[in-house]
Amino acid sequence: xxxxxxxxxxxxxxxxxxxxxxxxxxxxxxxxxxxxxxxxxxxxxxxxxxxxxxxxxxxxxxxxxxxxxxxxxxxxxxxxxxxxxxxxxxxxxxxxxxxxxxxxxxxxxxxxxxxxxxxxxxxxxxxxxxxxxxxxxxxxxxxxxxxxxxxxxxxxxxxxxxxxxxxxxxxxxxxxxxxxxxxxxxxxxxxxxxxxxxxxxxxxxxxxxxxxxxxxxxxxxxxxxxxxxxxxxxxxxxxxxxxxxxxxxxxxxxxxxxxxxxxxxxxxxxxxxxxxxxxxxxxxxxxxxxxxxxxxxxxxxxxxxxxxxxxxxxxxxxx
Amino acid sequence: xxxxxxxxxxxxxxxxxxxxxxxxxxxxxxxxxxxxxxxxxxxxxxxxxxxxxxxxxxxxxxxxxxxxxxxxxxxxxxxxxxxxxxxxxxxxxxxxxxxxxxxxxxxxxxxxxxxxxxxxxxxxxxxxxxxxxxxxxxxxxxxxxxxxxxxxxxxxxxxxxxxxxxxxxxxxxxxxxxxxxxxxxxxxxxxxxxxxxxxxxxxxxxxxxxxxxxxxxxxxxxxxxxxxxxxxxxxxxxxxxxxxxxxxxxxxxxxxxxxxxxxxxxxxxxxxxxxxxxxxxxxxxxxxxxxxxxxxxxxxxxxxxxxxxxxxxxxxxxxxxxxxxxxxxxxx
Amino acid sequence: xxxxxxxxxxxxxxxxxxxxxxxxxxxxxxxxxxxxxxxxxxxxxxxxxxxxxxxxxxxxxxxxxxxxxxxxxxxxxxxxxxxxxxxxxxxxxxxxxxxxxxxxxxxxxxxxxxxxxxxxxxxxxxxxxxxxxxxxxxxxxxxxxxxxxxxxxxxxxxxxxxxxxxxxxxxxxxxxxxxxxxxxxxxxxxxxxxxxxxxxxxxxxxxxxxxxxxxxxxxxxxxxxxxxxxxxxxxxxxxxxxxxxxxxxxxxxxxxxxxxxxxxxxxxxxxxxxxxxxxxxxxxxxxxxxxxxxxxxxxxxxxxxxxxxxxxxxxxxxxxxxxxx
Numbered sequence: 016x017x018x019x020x021x022x023x024x025x026x027x028x029x030x031x032x033x034x035x036x037x038x039x040x041x042x043x044x045x046x047x048x049x050x051x052x053x054x055x056x057x058x059x060x061x062x063x064x065x066x067x068x069x070x071x072x073x074x075x076x077x078x079x080x081x082x083x084x085x086x087x088x089x090x091x092x093x094x095x096x097x098x099x100x101x102x103x104x105x106x107x108x109x110x111x112x113x114x115x116x117x118x119x120x121x122x123x124x125x126x127x128x129x130x131x132x133x134x135x136x137x138x139x140x141x142x143x144x145x146x147x148x149x150x151x152x153x154x155x156x157x158x159x160x161x162x163x164x165x166x167x168x169x170x171x172x173x174x175x176x177x178x179x180x181x182x183x184x185x186x187x188x189x190x191x192x193x194x195x196x197x198x199x200x201x202x203x204x205x206x207x208x209x210x211x212x213x214x215x216x217x218x219x220x221x222x223x224x225x226x227x228x229x230x231x232x233x234x235x236x237x238x239x240x241x242x243x244x245x246x247x248x249x250x251x252x253x254x255x256x257x258x259x260x261x262x263x264x265x266x267x268x269x270x271x272x273x274x275x276x277x278x279x280x281x282x283x284x285x286x287x288x289x290x291x292x293x294x295x296x297x298x299x300x301x302x303x304x305x306x307x308x309x310x311x312x313x314x315x316x317x318x319x320x321x322x323x324x325x326x327x328x329x330x331x332x333x334x
Numbered sequence: 335x336x337x338x339x340x341x342x343x344x345x346x347x348x349x350x351x352x353x354x355x356x357x358x359x360x361x362x363x364x365x366x367x368x369x370x371x372x373x374x375x376x377x378x379x380x381x382x383x384x385x386x387x388x389x390x391x392x393x394x395x396x397x398x399x400x401x402x403x404x405x406x407x408x409x410x411x412x413x414x415x416x417x418x419x420x421x422x423x424x425x426x427x428x429x430x431x432x433x434x435x436x437x438x439x440x441x442x443x444x445x446x447x448x449x450x451x452x453x454x455x456x457x458x459x460x461x462x463x464x465x466x467x468x469x470x471x472x473x474x475x476x477x478x479x480x481x482x483x484x485x486x487x488x489x490x491x492x493x494x495x496x497x498x499x500x501x502x503x504x505x506x507x508x509x510x511x512x513x514x515x516x517x518x519x520x521x522x523x524x525x526x527x528x529x530x531x532x533x534x535x536x537x538x539x540x541x542x543x544x545x546x547x548x549x550x551x552x553x554x555x556x557x558x559x560x561x562x563x564x565x566x567x568x569x570x571x572x573x574x575x576x577x578x579x580x581x582x583x584x585x586x587x588x589x590x591x592x593x594x595x596x597x598x599x600x601x602x603x604x605x606x607x608x609x610x611x612x613x614x615x616x617x618x619x620x621x622x623x624x625x626x627x628x629x630x631x632x633x634x635x636x637x638x639x640x641x642x643x644x645x646x647x648x649x650x651x652x653x654x655x656x657x658x659x660x661x662x663x664x665x666x
Numbered sequence: 667x668x669x670x671x672x673x674x675x676x677x678x679x680x681x682x683x684x685x686x687x688x689x690x691x692x693x694x695x696x697x698x699x700x701x702x703x704x705x706x707x708x709x710x711x712x713x714x715x716x717x718x719x720x721x722x723x724x725x726x727x728x729x730x731x732x733x734x735x736x737x738x739x740x741x742x743x744x745x746x747x748x749x750x751x752x753x754x755x756x757x758x759x760x761x762x763x764x765x766x767x768x769x770x771x772x773x774x775x776x777x778x779x780x781x782x783x784x785x786x787x788x789x790x791x792x793x794x795x796x797x798x799x800x801x802x803x804x805x806x807x808x809x810x811x812x813x814x815x816x817x818x819x820x821x822x823x824x825x826x827x828x829x830x831x832x833x834x835x836x837x838x839x840x841x842x843x844x845x846x847x848x849x850x851x852x853x854x855x856x857x858x859x860x861x862x863x864x865x866x867x868x869x870x871x872x873x874x875x876x877x878x879x880x881x882x883x884x885x886x887x888x889x890x891x892x893x894x895x896x897x898x899x900x901x902x903x904x905x906x907x908x909x910x911x912x913x914x915x916x917x918x919x920x921x922x923x924x925x926x927x928x929x930x931x932x933x934x935x936x937x938x939x940x941x942x943x944x945x946x947x948x949x950x951x952x953x954x955x956x957x958x959x960x961x962x963x964x965x966x967x968x969x970x971x972x973x974x975x976x977x978x979x980x981x982x983x984x985x986x987x988x989x990x991x
Contacts, residue, residue: 164684172925172962179947179955180692266808273810274932274944286808293814293933297822297829304818308811316806323802392890424893431891436884439903441910441980450902451892502892 056320063314067123074116075102079282084111090295093302106302108291110280114302117283118310124284125314128198129265133257135203136264140210141253145241147211148218159215162208170205174267177201178276194278198271202264209256217249251329259322262315269311285311337408338365339509339542340389345402347381347388349613356613357400359384360566363640366510371536371543373557373574375550375589377610381566382546386512388412389544390427391419407509425455428503428541430532432515434495438487444498445483448505455506470501475531493524497531504535511536514546529556550589554578559646562586565610565621568640572647582649584626620652628653674974678967685963689956690733693743694722742957747949752957756939761841762832763938766857766930767923773862774869774923775916781866782873783908786881787900797870804867809926813860813933820856828853830935861930865919872915876908883907910980917973921966 066073077083088111094104105114147158165173178201221227222245230240271277272286273293280287285307292303347359359381366372374382387393389404391411404412411422423429431437439447448467452458458466464483471479474497487495496516503511513532517525533556536543545556553560554574561571562583570583581587588606608625611617617624623633632652640648641655708716717723721732736742742752781801785794821829832844833853844850880886881904889899928940935941939958946954 160684164681168962168966169922169925171929175928175944175947176955176959179950182947183950183952262806266806269808270810270929273808274929276944276947286810289811289814296814296818301818304814308814312803312807312811315808316803319802319806390891392887420890420893420895422893423891429888429891431884431888433884437888439885439889439907441906442903450894450898454892454894454898499888502888506893 050324053320053324056317056324059313059317060321063122063310063317064126066119067126070116070119070123074113074119075104076113076116078112078117078120081281086111090300092300096302105306106300108288108303109295114288114306117288118285118307121283121285121288121307122310122314124195124278124282125265125268125286125311128195128202128268128284129261131199132202132206132264132268133261135199136206136260137210137253137257139203140207141214141246141249143207144211144214144249145218145245148215149222149237149241149245151219155215158211162211166208170202170263171267171270173205174201174271175274175276177204178271182276194282198268198277201271202267205267206260206263209260210253213252213256214249217252218245221245221248255322255326255329258318258325262318262322265311265318266315285314338367338405339370339407340366340544341403341405342385342389343403343405345385345388345404346400347384347393347397348400349397351396351614353614355400357616358397358566358613359388361402362563362566362568363402364561364568364571366542366544368509368542369537369540370559371533371545371557373553373560374544374546374563375548375553375560376563377548379610379613380563382548382563383514385563386429386514386544386546389510389512390423390429391416392423421455424451424508425506426508426510428506428508428511430496430499430503430511430513430516433519434492434499435487435519437499438495440487443484443486444490445485448483448498448502451502452505466505467501470505471498473535474498474501474504475527476501492520493527496520496524496528500528500531500535504539504541507539508541510542510544512544512546515548516545517552518547518549525552526555532556550578562589565616566613567621567650569622569651570647570649571640572644576644576647580644582643582647582654583622583651584628584653585622586649620650670978671975674971678971681967682963686734686737686960687730689737689959690730692952692959693733693956694729737960742960743953745946745951745954747946747951747954752953755942755954756957756961757840758842759937759939759942761843762936763924763927763931763940765843765845766854766861766936766938767920767927769854769858770860770862770865770923770927770930771916771920773858774865774919778866778869779873779912782870783877783900783905785870786874786877786904786908789878798874801867801870804863805871809860809864809929810933812863813856813930816856816860817933827856829856832937857930857934857936860933861923861927864926865923868919869912869916873908873912876911877904880904880907906980910977913976913980914973917969917976918966920969921962924965925962 071077088100088103088107089109091100091103091107091111092098093106093114094101096106099106103113103115105118107113108117143158143162147155178197181197181201218241227240227244230244235244268277268284269286269289272284273290275290278284278287280291283291288307289304289311292300292305292307295303342365343363345359345362346357348355348357362381362385364372374385376382384393384397388399389411391414393399399412402412403410406422406426411419414422438444445464445467448470449460449463452463452466453460456463467483468479471482476482476494476497482490487498490498500516503513511532516532517528520528529552532543532545535541545552547553557574559572560574560577561568562577562585563569564585570577570581570586577586578590581590585606591606606625611621611624617634618637619635620626620629620633620638623629626633630652632655636652638650638652638655640650643649643654721729724732740753742756744750745752745755748755781797785797788794817829820827828849831853833849833851834847835842835844835850836846837843838846844854886899886904889903894902925940927936927938928944930936931938931940932944939961942954943958945951946958
């Protein structure tokens with residue numbers, strides 16, 4: 016139903032609102048508050064972000080400082096269980112590391128790698144998508160064919176391959192030190208395709224609109240047109256993809272670490288912790304798996320819920 | 335006077351939203367007799383299609399009927415259970431939608447779709463239903479009906495598809511046929527054929543027809559009576575000749591002014607200024623008053639009733655409230 | 667139809683060629699084959715002779731052509747780590763992965779489609795909400811964590827099912843199957859659930875989304891207006907139209923399952939190709955990696971091709987139009 020506004024209606028709609036009032040009146044905010052689950056997810060995400068940022072201040076122990084560890088304290092169960100130690104509220108791992116501290120630091124690594132990888136994927140995907148859509152022709156065909164081929168492979172496999180190649184190309188001790196970047200690059204490169212496809216689609220539409228034509232006529236450079244004029248149009252979908260992507264990146268990092276090609280046991284992420292704990296599952300040391308596992312699952316679930324909600328809220332067709 | 339096939343009384347349809355209920359159809363009443371064709375005309379968003387959807391009980395949620403009554407052959411149908419209403423659809427009310435391209439399931443041969451419908455509503459065997467399907471297709475003018483029964487929808491042209499849709503709508507001999515913009519999606523040359531076909535089939539069977547369109551040409555060609563809708567309300571209803579030749583309501587008059595007459599030479603077509611209000615901003619009083627050249631104080635506060643303005647002709651306009659203005663003076 | 671099949675075939679070949687190029691670059695330039703094959707004490711002359719024997723001094727395209735010719739004959743070279751032909755290693759592990767993947771796919775489809783249909787039709791029922799919440803948890807839980815949880819509950823705690831390996835295996839010709847022994851079947855349960863759960867949630871969500879989309883179409887509206895029963899509308903008309911895109915994705919997912927098997931096989935020490943691949947990545951065993959890459963790509967492409975042809979059978983429009991995206 017397409018109607019232009021009648022004078023009458025303009026009057027009715029012109030109720031002055033403060034910025035906060037406008038936010039409270041917006042559909043996005045309303046749908047946010049309507050779902051208690053989404054509010055809870057946002058709360059969990061913010062809490063985890065805070066915990067990760069403040070890990071050095073909050074953690075009782077520095078798990079990266081091997082000097083402070085005592086093998087005598089290894090495999091201590093949580094404080095409330097039999098044989099527990101009050102210094103280690105969630106118990107210790109096989110190196111005598113405090114699980115709570117390691118989880119705080121591990122969440123920090125997981126989130127840092129996740130955000131960096133998403134940033135890389137977004138930058139790469141958006142740029143390639145803009146170029147493909149704006150330039151068209153052969154550049155478009157080339158980029159989209161690469162995207163098609165990569166799309167046939169699950170991202171985890173791509174990340175594994177890149178990881179493996181980097182391992183082979185660089186000497187292994189250098190990889191160990193730069194493992195953070197290896198992970199960011201493997202995961203980032205594995206997830207750019209969806210951004211590129213979405214951005215390309217929008218760019219194709221926007222390219223032919225008058226304002227782009229006008230910008231071209233007054234002699235703006237293509238780069239300026241792409242990033243200043245077309246880019247704002249794709250921010251909504253890109254935000255949705257990035258949110259869901261963050262959950263995927265965190266899971267992918269954990270998976271790679273679990274498979275033994277991620278962060279080393281000396282600087283454990285949540286995935287590495289689960290891998291270590293998995294070895295002790297049969298000896299009854301459940302706390303080594305359960306606490307990092309629950310943390311990882313909660314984090315991924317919360318971010319996923321936010322992404323899901325954002326997608327539904329920005330795409331009213333599916334509501 | 336015989337009982338009408340369809341009788342709609344004070345029908346009200348709306349959508350509940352966060353900011354209150356939006357009323358899209360507001361107090362609509364009309365009758366259709368057997369063999370009669372009633373046209374409903376209006377801009378998109380006037381509530382025409384929603385009226386049709388309400389009659390067949392298929393308003394898309396969250397929309398729903400808020401009030402009023404609908405009678406089919408004297409039986410109230412708006413209160414029927416979903417299952418009972420399902421048996422009314424297709425059996426007693428046939429429906430044709432706007433777009434024949436999308437009305438048919440692309441994955442099944444058209445014959446299967448017709449046979450399926452016949453067998454849902456009659457005890458016929460598969461073979462008998464198939465025979466009936468061929469007869470129906472012939473009747474609706476599909477060439478080589480027998481061979482084309484196994485064709486898929488995409489193998490038919492737009493006009494042919496609408497004939498198939500018509501066959502589907504008529505396959506259980508319904509008392510009422512609702513045609514929602516049946517020709518809008520078709521080529522102009524095909525439109526006339528479909529209109530003629532629809533008219534002939536309805537007359538032959540004595541089917542009551544409710545035809546929903548925004549095209550006055552279709553109404554003039556096909557309908558016996560016409561009801562003009564604006565902003566969810568019927569503003570004028572009467573015999574087509576009467577309404578087309580001497581429209582009473584200022585909106586109808588504007589509508590007629592925007593159609594190029596074929597016979598007379600008119601210097602220029604008139605146009606109604608402004609646009610129909612959105613559902614969340616329907617003005618008080620007469621919904622048309624902000625755009626009406628003849629609006630006066632009463633129109634802004636009080637909603638007009640439907641008033642008899644000529645034999646079997648009614649308009650919802652305060653200009654015709656008895657003491658104020660005689661109809662003859664209006665619009666000179 | 668024939669033209670369509672041929673066009674698809676050419677596209678598939680092009681994808682394979684691109685992947686082969688990637689695998690070749692891996693094989694040839696990442697890590698030095700000579701230093702991997704030669705021992706510490708191999709003389710410089712021997713190394714040079716080995717280079718010539720391996721054809722490493724030939725022009726690149728000749729080497730690429732030879733690489734492809736070898737790959738077509740299933741000759742993928744010798745594993746750096748195991749010192750055995752890669753083909754023999756793969757052949758030994760292929761059945762384990764395929765059996766696991768098929769069991770998981772069966773689970774995902776058999777449960778995912780009904781759940782998707784249900785949640786699509788009964789959008790607001792409480793059971794739908796339960797299904798959707800479960801599916802979101804399924805998407806959020808990393809596969810390896812699901813595996814660990816299952817092992818903890820069913821092996822460590824309840825002692826019901828084995829936590830690793832394939833159980834007893836019998837040979838049917840060249841194929842070693844675990845499907846014919848009780849211990850083999852028992853060993854398959856946990857890994858298949860682990861691998862299938864994520865795919866099941868994907869299928870559920872996809873079928874639901876498609877179902878919602880289809881239920882809004884005009885022909886469904888018209889089918890209702892014709893007075894067809896809900897059953898006929900939902901299962902006769904909506905479901906079939908839903909399946910058209912779903913089949914494509916399920917086909918793609920079958921490929922993904924084979925790749926995701928890497929994780930499940932690691933958790934359960936399942937002796938399949940994925941476990942071998944992970945070990946290859948850790949040891950930078952390039953011939954195994956590139957062979958695995960080629961094989962997985964081939965499976966993906968083959969499955970896609972089959973899916974496209976099935977697609978044609980379901981959707982009559984494509985018989986003429988070709989598949990438009």
